Amino acid sequence: MPEPALTPRPDGLVESRKPVLLPIMGPRLQGEVTAAGVAQLALWGEGDLGRLRFSPLEGPFVYAPNMLLAAVGGVFVAQEAPVMVICGVTYRGFSPARRCASWDRMEHPRSRIRREHGRRYVDLFWANVIIEQRGPDLVIAAGTDPGEAERAIGFSVETIIAEAHGYAAHCDRLPEADPLLRSMVIQGTHAALSSARRDERGRFDGLAAGLHYSTPARTYYRDGYWTLQLLLEVAPALVHEEIEMLASGIQPDGEAPSGVILAGPEQAQAWEELRTTVFGLDWIHTRAIDWWSDHFDSPLLFILAIADYVRVCEDDDPAERHWPLIKAIFQRYRVFTERGLPVKPRHERDWTDNVYRSGFVAYDLGLWVGALDAIATLGLRIEPGLAAEARSLAESTRAVIEATLWREDGWYADYLAPEGLAEVDPVLEDHLALDSLTLLRHDAVSEERAQQVLAAIRAKLETRHNQAQGFGDWGVMCSYPPFKHRADTRSKSAFAYRYHNGADWPWLDGLYAEERLRRGLPGWRYPMLRWWRTCLEEGWMGAVEYFSPPWGRGSLLQGWSSMPAAVALKYRDVVLRGDSD
Incomplete structure (x- = not known):
């Protein structure tokens, strides 16, 4: 087996011999940087800024949230202003973005680049960039207007570096853990915290x-x-x-x-x-x-x-x-109800936005039961009558879910389409879908059924136990087997094992790990960490959105991919004792 591209260290940071892409997200400044000498930068709310080129950094490399340490120098991103510094490099050029986004069709004035007092000023129609070479260090600042950019470029190199180190330390929420778990929690915390954005006024x-x-x-x-x-x-x-x-x-x-x-x-x-x-x-x-x-x-x-x-x-x-x-x-959902359950129209408008799920959808029904229980609790003081109605409806809904979606295979069907309700052979997608765990999360099913579902997920969706999927041990699939109703899929999900059709989604891994942990079941560590181990093996720095062996990965630094870290912190005492599986 080839050596992993990235290796977690005991301090929770991640090291590599070769440069990999570092995603950065401060409250304002964001982008992707590689030690090979390129940075693609953008400003939250305004759009793309452009492509910065600089002399390469030499390895080995150590990666932390919004920070890269090289043999000499490194990349550091501030928190209090949209400014970063790349230490130990020289400026080689900047190509301003021509549009604020790839879909931008408006005509914009040509960007101006000018030099004043040792600084380069890039005036985009929607933002401003200032670049300054300070001896061996390259400082890059941005802003919605010249005032914000000027304030940011005023930060000293020492301040930027200190803020970067302080932020990385703030993400270290489980220092007692082993290197793999500790590094996952750091990167998961970073994904969640960095998702919080700020406007030009803070x-x-x-x-x-x-x-x-x-x-x-x-x-x-x-x-x-x-x-x-x-x-x-x-x-x-x-x-x-x-x-x-x-x-x-x-x-x-x-x-x-x-x-x-x-x-x-x-x-x-x-x-x-x-x-x-x-x-x-x-x-x-x-x-x-x-x-x-x-x-x-x-x-x-x-x-x-x-x-x-x-x-x-x-x-x-x-x-x-x-x-x-x-x-x-x-x-609104009462109006949608048929046979005691809300009916989703045949469109792709829930989280599986590449699949036309319709009718009784297990994922949505789990959320509905959770919302009913929430209304029943929140309304006790605010509106007791509505609270009682929601409580009664939650109980009847649980019974209908059981009668409608349970499969003798040991799990709940993904969805039963409304156009098939009156037919002898209804339109039924009865494969096992990991997002049906919303039923377990909100106690919409009995404990006996919950245990059966978790056993089925272990056998069918954990790739270590399902060799029929053909790609070895790489993570937890979001569904299996692939959708049999091909007309219900589109775009990326039209392909087996891609996107909603069987890829690994870390947010679902966290949901699965939590359902095992809250029942005291072993086997939680695999969903909590296998996706992260794959990221390290492939050289994907940060909490990835989704992935699968035939199709690669989605976006880096995805906020909801912090779920495994959230679960690790919630059950920290159990997690630190280790998994018997």
Whole structure:
């Protein structure tokens, strides 16, 4: 077996002999840097900045959150301003971005590059960049306007380096752990904390889904929900602010988009120009603030986010202020109900946004039961009558789920489509889907059934136990076997073992590990860490979005891929004792 590209050290940092791509996300500045001498940079809310070239750094290399240490010099990103320093290199050039994003169709004035007092000034129409060579160190600052960029370039090299080291230390939440686990928790914490973005005035500006989900700048209901599981432990104030951001996207009738757009003025104008002129886009994104309108799971995740915050922080404020929205969501799903369960229309608008799941969808039904239980608890003081109605409905829903979706194979079907309900041979996708664990998470099924489902996942979805998938031991598949109803898949998920059709998603790995841990079952370490070991083997620095052997990986530094770290911290005493499996 080839040597892993990256190796975790006892201090939780990760080392390599050759340069790999380092994703960086400060509250404002973001991008990808390689020690080979290239950095692609962007500014949250504004867009792409350009491509920086510098003399290569020499190895060996050590990687930490937003930081790279070389044999001489390294890369360091500040926290308090959009500025970074690359020590031990010389400037070789900067190519300004021609557009704020790849989809930007607006005509922009040509960028100006000028030199003044030893600095290079790059004036983009939507942002500003300042580059300064300070002896052996190269400092790069950015801003929405010249004022922000000037303030950032004023940071000393020592201050930038100190902030970078301080942030990396702040991410080290499980120092007692072994190198593999400790490094995973560091990178998972980094993925969650770095998702918290700021505007040019330093105000909270939403949780970004990940590095490649920033144009237009937006915050998602689903990604945000799973990301806040870690933030509730390390930065609960951010969760309160995220709930307020997401509340702005809930409509009076309880509908919500996939995400809420938070773009700055120029990026927002470019997006609105695209949305309103390209055929079909205004049907998908029906409002200027919406990223992909009317998602089936988003309103339910909004309720669950409020419930989790209230439970952990003992602060009822979000529940009280947003109770009208919670009521509207409750009524909306009551209208969708058929045979005692909410029916999802045949569209791709829940987290599996490349699959046309419809009817009774196990994942969505788990969220629905969780939302009903949340309403029953939150409403005890606010509106007891509605609370009692939700409690009664939750119990009847549990019984219907069991009668409708349970398979004698030992798990719950992925979905049963409505057009097949009256047929002898209904349209049924009965493969095992890891996201059906929402049923277990919200106690929508009996403990006996939960144990059967977990046994099936172990046998079918853990690749170490399923050699029929043909790629060896590489992680936990999100579904198996591949979708049999090919017409229900599109784009990346149309291919077996790709994306929603069998790839490994770390957020689901964390969900699976937690269900084993909270029942005292062995075998939690494999889902918690196998995905991270694959990242190290492949040279993928940071919490990756998804991956599979035939198809590669998704985005680096994905916020909801912090779930395994969140679970490790939640069950730290058990986790530190080790897994008997």
